[in-house]
Amino acid sequence: MDQDDKTPLEEEKAGEEAAANLSIEVDDIDVPSIMAEIQSRVERRRQDGVYKDIPILQLEEERTGGGEAEVSLDPLHELIFLSQLARQYAEVTSYYPIGARRSPLGPFILLAKKVIRRFMTPYMDALFAKQREFNNQMVKSLDIFLELIKRERERSYHGGVDRYSAWVEMELGEDLRGVLDEAAGRFDPGEEILELGCGTGDFLAAALKSGREALGVEEDSRLARICQERDLRVVHARPIDYLEAQPSESLRAVFVLDMGERGDSRELLWMINSLADLMERGGRVVSLNHHPRSVLGVEEAFTDPTLIRLVHPDTLAGLFSHAGFREVEVSPLGEFSPGERRDWVERMGGGHGLESGELAELLFAPRRYLLEAGR
């Protein structure tokens, strides 16, 4: 098929004709000579071994010392861990408990140890006091350093990269313990619950505590590793990929936190429709979402920079019904406590009728709602 029997002159002419279609003038930059310079530099430096080019897995293995990569490869995570470790060992003291294991001579050895310590204590205390001072200063420096990095992270993650894991690492997430227990209680005891997007595994832990089995699916490898460190069962995969791999009518109990509040809105519809296919008859999906009714709840919710939207309970219920779920129920959760109400009222500068009455019902409407959909 190749018809390459042209003379060099003909080829050159053909090239010129073809090039005439697009006219370009290069005035100042001589790309071929730059490339020639680069090529000669390559030839000179090749012997020095500067161009080490190895497959990416091998490279990763070299950098992580073989084995699996540690979660703490992220410098912030590493620093949080080290600072906690340093705090544990910062308080050094000479007053360790003294004991003696051999029973016949035990009391004498114990006495001797106590005497030695009595004599040594003034000297040791002076030394330990210096060490304690040094340790405290180091821990304080680490804390300041950590705080600075956290602030920097918070600022830089406001747009989008790994935002959720950074948010969780900064321990700025909501305290959901009560409502997660409540959500876990909606499933039958002993039931195996699948959580899609399990984060650091708070719901999985709540489910286990209440006597249910739980398996999480988490896309972010750092968060999945945190779950593993907590001895929770987790699969590292995108929830939609995980669902796609499941056979029809194979799921019994599914929990989703903040359904449709992050990521692409199309994924919400996709997830509900595929859950409708995958749930077995009598199976149940429970979703815990932010309630858009509460002004203050919404304000609190959006301190999480990863949140994109809230989904109204009627909308979510409608989507589930439309997808073929027979029983769909919504119940509000997460009331503001009297103390929290007072704090908010103070923060808003006080005002008549804010703590109770119709206005308060709107301001302090429940922060969350729980949707239960039966197949």
Next chain:
Amino acid sequence: MDKGTIAFVPPRYGRKVVGGAETHAGMLAEELHHRGWPVEILTTCAEDPHSWRGEYEPGEEFIGGIKVRRFPQESRKYTRRVFRTEQRIIAGKKVSLAKQRFWIGNVVTSRALCDYLDRRREDYRAFVFIPYLFGTTYQGIETVPERSYIIPCLHDEPYAYQEVFRRMMRSVRGIMFNTPPEMELAKRLYGDDLRGEVVGGVAYEPYSADGDRFRAKYGISGDFVLYSGRREIFKNTFLLLRYFCNYLQNTDREVSLVLIGSGAIEIPFSFRNRVIDLGFVSERDKRDAYDAATIVCQPSERESLSLVLLEAWLTGVPALVHGDCAVTRYHVERCGGGLWFTDYPTFHEALDYLLDRPALREEMGLMGRDYIMENYNWDRIVERFSAVLEEGERGAL
């Protein structure tokens, strides 16, 4: 001028469809439509280029003011025989013409589309098929060769060497090439007397972009190399990732790689602070990313035009392309808008060279921008497009 309807025939088309050829067809069709040409799109119901499932309903709809007629496609039967034939083609082994026909008959086809073309051939002035490597194009041209034109988007790849495509290319009224290297390749493969001209693909108007907005939104600081497009082996995305990670390991340089576009890619854990995968981003973010980037890298060896390069140059960012891709290297050689690499050492040195010279980078970016403004404008493209049609109708090409 004859104002009969021009029908573009891509294998898939829609708002959610991402792909160079489909974008190309859409942009050209919309431009002709705005200039008063009667234009239609004839396509299948498929959206996904891998499963070719019918995501759209058959029938008519309007996209960007253009009538789109959808026809159901045959589901792709990827049997063992098809697979084996394809493997032989990819391996460069000899495959009989009958087997080539059998194979192309399994790369998305639509009997309903062919029937429509056959029935309504007199109602259209021309059918412009795009790109070459699909059953819809092959069977469509076989049905209405006397009114067929093709924008092949041809790459130097094993498929292009098959006899079925030689016959197809030689049976059309005219071929619209995107670049001179693409035309040279076609003439080398299918004969010097091929009826075709360089039309130039599509044009880009200068657009406003804000690199600072992109950096603030995604928290990215310092120099970064941008890769934009689908992440797949044929686009050399994984080669770029490997080269870049090795570059970081060898140099300890503070530079990042930012990836935007669809498709999955696993970033090695220990490089995640320097290789940032933003996934699919909005059109505005994509343009802002070009503006923010220090260098745009196009590592693909199979480009017939490279829309990414054209779009990126408009923001004045220099490019680093693969030297084995005739088209992107041609662009760079002609305009001086960047450098190229052919292996890791040249990638390493070319990247060093560009990162060390901000003034040169700026100048290269401007050269790229001037090149696009001068050569890729709609007046010239429509003029060449029209000339190919007229020549085809006269049968004089």
